[in-house]
Amino acid sequence: MKIATFNINGIRARHQALTDWLDEADLDVVVLQEIKTVDETFPRDIIEDRGYNLETFGQKGFNGVAILSKLPLEDVRRGLPGDDEDLQSRWIEATVVGKTAVRVCGLYLPNGNPAPGPKYDYKLAWMERLAARAADLLAAEEPALMAGDYNVIPQPEDAARPDAWVKDALYLPETREAFRRILNLGYTEAFRAKTRAPGHYSFWDYQAGAWDRNDGIRIDHVLLSPQAADLMTDIHIESEVRGREKPSDHVPVVVELDA
DNA sequence: ATGGCTAAGTCGCTTAGA
Numbered sequence: 363m364k365i366a367t368f369n370i371n372g373i374r375a376r377h378q379a380l381t382d383w384l385d386e387a388d389l390d391v392v393v394l395q396e397i398k399t400v401d402e403t404f405p406r407d408i409i410e411d412r413g414y415n416l417e418t419f420g421q422k423g424f425n426g427v428a429i430l431s432k433l434p435l436e437d438v439r440r441g442l443p444g445d446d447e448d449l450q451s452r453w454i455e456a457t458v459v460g461k462t463a464v465r466v467c468g469l470y471l472p473n474g475n476p477a478p479g480p481k482y483d484y485k486l487a488w489m490e491r492l493a494a495r496a497a498d499l500l501a502a503e504e505p506a507l508m509a510g511d512y513n514v515i516p517q518p519e520d521a522a523r524p525d526a527w528v529k530d531a532l533y534l535p536e537t538r539e540a541f542r543r544i545l546n547l548g549y550t551e552a553f554r555a556k557t558r559a560p561g562h563y564s565f566w567d568y569q570a571g572a573w574d575r576n577d578g579i580r581i582d583h584v585l586l587s588p589q590a591a592d593l594m595t596d597i598h599i600e601s602e603v604r605g606r607e608k609p610s611d612h613v614p615v616v617v618e619l620d621a
Numbered sequence: 622a623t624g625g626c627t628a629a630g631t632c633g634c635t636t637a638g639a
Contacts (some may be wrong), residue, residue: 372628568626
C-alpha cells in the first residue's frame with residue numbers, strides 16, 4: 363500500500379500539479395493539506411475521474427484537509443478531538459482495508475508564528491490534543507499512521523540553515539519537545555527509520571530563490587504505530603516535484619507498507 | 622527584524638503562510 367502526504371497549497375490553484383503527479387505516482391492513498399476551500403467548491407472530478415474515493419474537510423480560504431483512496435474509506439472522522447470550540451479544519455482520518463486494515467490520519471498542524479503569542483499557544487494546545495489522539499490510536503494496537511504537514515523541524519539536520527529558525531515556531535525548543543513527546547508514546551518517524559542523513563527537505567519557500575539554493579526544511583512527516591512500522595518497506599521524499607511549473611511550496615512524502 | 626512569493630477573500634488591497 364503506497365500512502366502519500368502532500369501539502370498542496372490551494373487545490374483550486376493546483377489542478378495541473380496535482381493531477382500530473384497523481385497520474386505518475388501510482389498511489390493507493392493520499393492525504394492532502396491546505397486545500398484552502400470549502401467542500402462545495404473542491405474539484406472532486408479531477409480526483410474521482412482517476413478512480414479515487416474522496417473525503418474532504420474543507421474551510422473557507424485557509425487550512426482544509428482531504429483523503430483520497432483507491433480502496434474504500436471506512437469510518438471517516440473529521441476534526442481533532444478535544445476542543446469543540448476549534449473551528450479550523452486540520453484533521454481527517456479513515457480506515458483503508460487492503461491486505462490489512464490501516465487507520466490513516468491526515469493532519470495540518472498549526473504554523474504557530476509569531477511566537478510567543480496566541481497563535482503559538484494554539485499550536486501547542488493542538489499538539490497536546492494530537493498527543494491524546496495518538497495515544498488512543500496506539501491503544502488499539504493496530505496499524506495506524508499520522509501523516510501530514512507537522513510544521514515542526516525536528517532536528518538541526520532537518521534545515522539547510524538551522525540558525526535562521528531558532529526563534530521560529532517551527533523550531534523552538536518547546537515545539538520540538540512536544541513533537542518528541544508524541545514520538546515517545548511509541549511512534550516511529552518513518553523517514554528517520556530509513557536514514558539519519560542530513561539534507562532531506564520537504565518545503566522550500568517561494569521567496570529568495572530558496573529552491574534554487576536548496577534552502578529547505580523537513581516539516582512533512584509520517585508517524586507509524588508499532589504495528590504499521592512493522593509493515594513499512596520504504597519511504598521517500600519526492601523533492602523533484604518542487605522544480606516543476608506552478609508548484610506547491612511543499613513536496614509529497616510517500617511511504618510504502620506491506621498492507 | 623526582516624518578508625524577495627503565492628493563494629484566497631474582503632477583490633485592490635489584506636491576511637496567512639513558514
